Amino acid sequence: MPPLELLLQQTLNGVMLGVMYALIAVGFTLFFGVLDVIHFSHGDIFMLGAFVGLSTLLGLAVVGLRTPLLALPPAFAVAVLVTGLVGVGAERVCVKPLARSSPLMTLLATLSLGLVLRESVLIFYPRGADPKPFPQLLPAGGFEVGGVAVRYENLTILAIGFAAMIGVDLVIRRTRMGAAIRAVAQDPEAAQMMGVNLDRTVDATFFLGSGLAAVAGMLSGFYYGEIHFIMGITGGVIGFSAAAIGGLGNVYGAIVGGLLFGVLQTTAAALIPRGSEFRDVVAFAVVMLFLIFKPSGILGEKSVERV
Amino acid sequence: MSLSRRDLLQGASILGTGLLLAPGRAWGQKTTVKLAFIGPLTGGTASNGLGGRNSFLLAVQERNADSKSKYRYETEVLDDECKPTVAVQAALKATSDPAIVAGVTHYCSVTAIATVDTYHKAGMPAMVWGAVLPEITYSHTYVEITRVNGTMINQNNIAADFAVKTLGFKTFALIHDTTDYGRAHAKYFGEYVEKAGGKILSTQGTAKDQKDYTAELTRAKGDRPEVIWYGGLTPDGVRVKVQMDKLGLRAQFQGTSGIKSDTFNETAGTSAEGTLAFVEGAPTEKLPGGKKFLDAYARAGFKEPSEAYGPFAYVAANLVIDAIESVGPDRAKVAERLKRTRNANTIIGPVEFDEHGQNTVPLISKYVSQDGKWVLWEDSEYASGKRTLPGLRFKKL
DSSP: OOOHHHHHHHHHHHHHHHHHHHHHHHHHHHHHHHHOOOOTTHHHHHHHHHHHHHHHHHHHHHTTOOSHHHHHHHHHHHHHHHHHHHHHHHIIIIIGGGTTSOHHHHHHHHHHHHHHHHHHHHHHSTTTTSOEEOOOOSOOOEEEETTEEEEHHHHHHHHHHHHHHHHHHHHHHHSHHHHHHHHHHHOHHHHHHTTOOHHHHHHHHHHHHHHHHHHHHHHHHHHHSEEOTTHHHHHHHHHHHHHHHHOTTOHHHHHHHHHHHHHHHHHHHHHSTTHHHHHHHHHHHHHHHHHHHOTTOSSOSSOOOOO | OHHHHHHHHHHHHHHHHHHHHOTTOOOTTOEEEEEEEEEOOSSTTHHHHHHHHHHHHHHHHHHHHOTTOSEEEEEEEEEOTTOHHHHHHHHHHHHTOTTEEEEEEOSSHHHHHHHHHHHHHHTOOEEESSOOOTHHHHTOOOSSEEESSOOHHHHHHHHHHIIIIISOOOEEEEEEESSHHHHHHHHHHHHHHHHHTOEEEEEEEEOTTOOOOHHHHHHHHTTOOSEEEEESOHHHHHHHHHHHHHTTOOSEEEEOGGGOSHHHHHHHGGGGTTOEEEEESOOGGGSTTHHHHHHHHHHHTOSSOOTTTHHHHHHHHHHHHHHHHHHOSOHHHHHHHHHTOOSEEETTEEEOBOTTSBBSOOOEEEEEEETTEEEEGGGSHHHHTSSOOHHHHHHHO
16 A cells, blocks of 8 residues: 555546546536537547647747736637637537437537547648647646645646636526526426527537637646647547546536546556556446446436437 | 548658659659558657658659669558557558568557568568567568667667666666557566666556556655656657656656657657667767768758658668669569678668568667757767766755
């Protein structure tokens, strides 16, 4: 058994991962809650958000805006806006037109869109095949508490991640659009009869989910110091799994699922002999157990329908 | 989708070669002979693959421009994406084209080992230009397979001796990707470290293309190793090094030939400083014919740098063409001829194949990352004493 400080360090590592997973998972869960669709290109939307953020930061550096206070707010804003709009576009092209057809069609369409996004970055981004260094704008340095290394950068990432989650929570619980999203998630027809504009609500949901994925993409860039065009593949699968563990359709469930998945991965690597080789096996085995024994997830409201 | 990308790449490279050579040139009656190049043109190791491809194309262009050559050479460039399944498809495509006489094949060990049987069954000579797994040449006696670069056995012997005996590091934590490349590197490096008197504290396998290494590094940190050694390729190597620094892991970072690319320095940024890597061959400019190669490469106007293994692809292409010029465009005869290569004079120095088709004159170079560039250890400020390696600095703390 490793010493306590290593266990705490591993838990912190897991929470860092979990915050990013949770932000992706919230998107999956919002889309599922509102439209009952699983948007499989969401992982690549996360990747796109990171690349839009990087391009904006590089552009800002060219015009002389290099300090974190001047560069970060516009970079996050552009990444969220552009990625959010791409998300809305994805929904209008791949999701809504197929709303009445078999769920398999949506699955295929969104998977294909993910491939298009990934390959487009590979081909059109300059030297897109290589991993790209991400500007390190978050505060450097850190401190140690009881042998656990805590970096200011990590605290900033956690703060931004949790602020984004609280922001989404406020939007959903306190705004008219949030009420519309909740109403459509409960009963789309009844919501429409009460005057909710379905199209606008669905657009807003996809904008919100995709914007959060962009925040996750940028945080991933700051945390790892680099981004790569294939980052959305595992990011998407893990984000979806986290949403499934937490309970598809429940935003808080997605957050819990994301954090749990991150901690599971790191503790599996830390505690099991040869665990680093099996970290994903362990984490995904837990997903399978959840799907078998508790398909509605930890906080889920809707269970995945069996067909 | 991937098919169309590959087609585009092939088309572009063939068209590019054609455009460079075509203006005002009459080919006379020369018979056309086709050569295949296979390497990772997309994915994390694409920079090495593209450098290899360009070097291969350069050799072909030079030969086509030579009025003394008996044949006109055409090229078929295929992408193996550094993935075994894709590599086998590419190898099948090349071998099933009867016009292709021989191939200059594979940078990644996982792809080179996966395709050995494909070339053997088709009887097509394939000269490996970058992969370092010993089994690629030593697990069989196929006449078709030869390798112009050295193996990881030599590389790890030198790397372990250097770390333990020259630099004085005693304790090592090994992390490796779980491909054949990473596993075998860890096995040989571990064996040579213990032989040299060092101690392996832990060995952890990780998935290729894994993003997060904090769990493995935190686990290694508990043992307080003097060196974190990574057996794998550039994108993962960057992540291990950057995350090591972020976790405050005070140890020397040492990698294999897989991380010795310009991309490592570009992506890792300041974190790259003081990283050690070991590569077969010598810096291109220090090779016997390195300057000539670099000048010709610059004149050809390729977009991407030739990278560490470009000269090997160039030499492999030249050896294959020499064999075709000498025995004619016949797969079996070319394979026999290549296997009997003795004391060939090339830009990387003499090349001589043993009974397994392995070049027996391997030259291993030690590199250190200094100011964002890979510098030969002997030429570095770390060797001269002007700077101290991070691992040696931490030892004193």
